Amino acid sequence: MTGPPEAALVERAQDGDTAAFEALVRLHQGAVYRIALRTLLDEGDAADAAQEAFLTAWRNLPELREPAAFPAWLHRIAARRALNVLRARRPEHPGDEEAVALPDPGAGPAQHSVTGGLREALLAALAGLPPPQRACWVLRELEGLGYREIAEITDSTPTAVRGRIHRARTRLVEALEPWR
Amino acid sequence: MAVDRPSEPERLPCGTPPDEVAEHALRGTPTEHERGCPHCRAVAEYHRVLARAGAELAAERPEPPPALVGSVMRAVRSQARPDRLIPVAAPGPGRTAVRESAARALLVAACDAVPGAAVGRCRLADGPDGLEIALSAHLTGTVPAPELAGRLRTAVRTAARESLGADPARIDIVFTDID
Numbered sequence: 001m002t003g004p005p006e007a008a009l010v011e012r013a014q015d016g017d018t019a020a021f022e023a024l025v026r027l028h029q030g031a032v033y034r035i036a037l038r039t040l041l042d043e044g045d046a047a048d049a050a051q052e053a054f055l056t057a058w059r060n061l062p063e064l065r066e067p068a069a070f071p072a073w074l075h076r077i078a079a080r081r082a083l084n085v086l087r088a089r090r091p092e093h094p095g096d097e098e099a100v101a102l103p104d105p106g107a108g109p110a111q112h113s114v115t116g117g118l119r120e121a122l123l124a125a126l127a128g129l130p131p132p133q134r135a136c137w138v139l140r141e142l143e144g145l146g147y148r149e150i151a152e153i154t155d156s157t158p159t160a161v162r163g164r165i166h167r168a169r170t171r172l173v174e175a176l177e178p179w180r
Numbered sequence: 181m182a183v184d185r186p187s188e189p190e191r192l193p194c195g196t197p198p199d200e201v202a203e204h205a206l207r208g209t210p211t212e213h214e215r216g217c218p219h220c221r222a223v224a225e226y227h228r229v230l231a232r233a234g235a236e237l238a239a240e241r242p243e244p245p246p247a248l249v250g251s252v253m254r255a256v257r258s259q260a261r262p263d264r265l266i267p268v269a270a271p272g273p274g275r276t277a278v279r280e281s282a283a284r285a286l287l288v289a290a291c292d293a294v295p296g297a298a299v300g301r302c303r304l305a306d307g308p309d310g311l312e313i314a315l316s317a318h319l320t321g322t323v324p325a326p327e328l329a330g331r332l333r334t335a336v337r338t339a340a341r342e343s344l345g346a347d348p349a350r351i352d353i354v355f356t357d358i359d
Binding site (some may be wrong): 011012014017025034043051058073122142172173176179180 | 228232234236245263286315357
């Protein structure tokens with residue numbers, strides 16, 4: 001790649017350069033969408049949350065002091081946005097567990113059906129977790145964030161985050177018991 | 181809300197917190213101790229199915245919808261930030277003004293033609309002696325900073341004269357990634 005380095009793009013975008021911001025969106029859309037999808041487990045909601053996260057980033061970009069911190073800062077915005085959507089929709093959809101869009105089970109070759117079943121079982125078990133537990137587990141185990149960072153995203157403390165991840169892990173292991 | 185976990189994490193008889201063992205199992209990075217210790221191995225075994233399922237999910241790279249970039253950028257452009265007018269000295273009597281975003285795009289493009297540097301910030305100001313330009317630049321090659329600063333200054337001065345009709349009173353360049 002021959003374009004300017006990311007820090008230069010961030011600084012240009014901070015000055016209001018929309019072309020530089022578009023380059024940043026292209027670079028980071030995969031990660032932002034992935035964080036939203038894993039938290040929300042719904043493609044449409046994840047796309048909406050990703051869009052909102054990028055718009056929040058665009059509005060708040062002038063306040064970012066360290067351009068090199070842009071990716072982590074953007075991922076925090078995406079995670080927070082996804083968690084807020086999750087919290088907001090939860091009470092209205094008590095049947096959330098069943099509403100999870102699962103991939104077509106007939107899509108893969110037959111020899112993959114066991115692994116496919118395990119993956120879908122994990123998704124279903126994740127959908128059944130309370131929102132903060134699900135978000136904490138996803139951010140820690142799938143995105144590799146630290147306890148302190150997750151605490152900041154979820155307006156919580158590192159100790160509470162540790163507890164949520166522990167409880168999430170216990171429930172997920174129990175749910176996957178038939179695949180042992 | 182009561183936090184039902186003690187602040188001191190629970191520990192196995194060998195002294196290792198089980199959460200740590202579970203995490204290492206999921207990442208496939210058990211420590212030397214965890215590989216040999218029966219307590220740790222029992223915890224890892226208990227989490228084995230979750231580790232397998234989690235690793236599979238963590239390795240997936242779902243593709244964002246193709247329309248995402250376009251719809252983000254439409255919304256961004258509709259919220260474009262206010263643009264300032266920067267007065268520049270015009271040849272002959274009177275003064276003229278340019279939109280800051282347009283002037284900046286022009287100057288940054290001139291800098292992009294200089295190999296070995298990438299300009300980030302580009303701020304324009306109407307100083308007491310005329311147009312003042314402040315740039316931040318990143319080194320992208322092996323050309324030493326002082327030499328690059330000279331080339332960038334020349335490129336900016338030429339672009340300002342030819343396209344904005346202004347002779348900059350001041351050009352400040354800061355290299356941001358030099359210790």
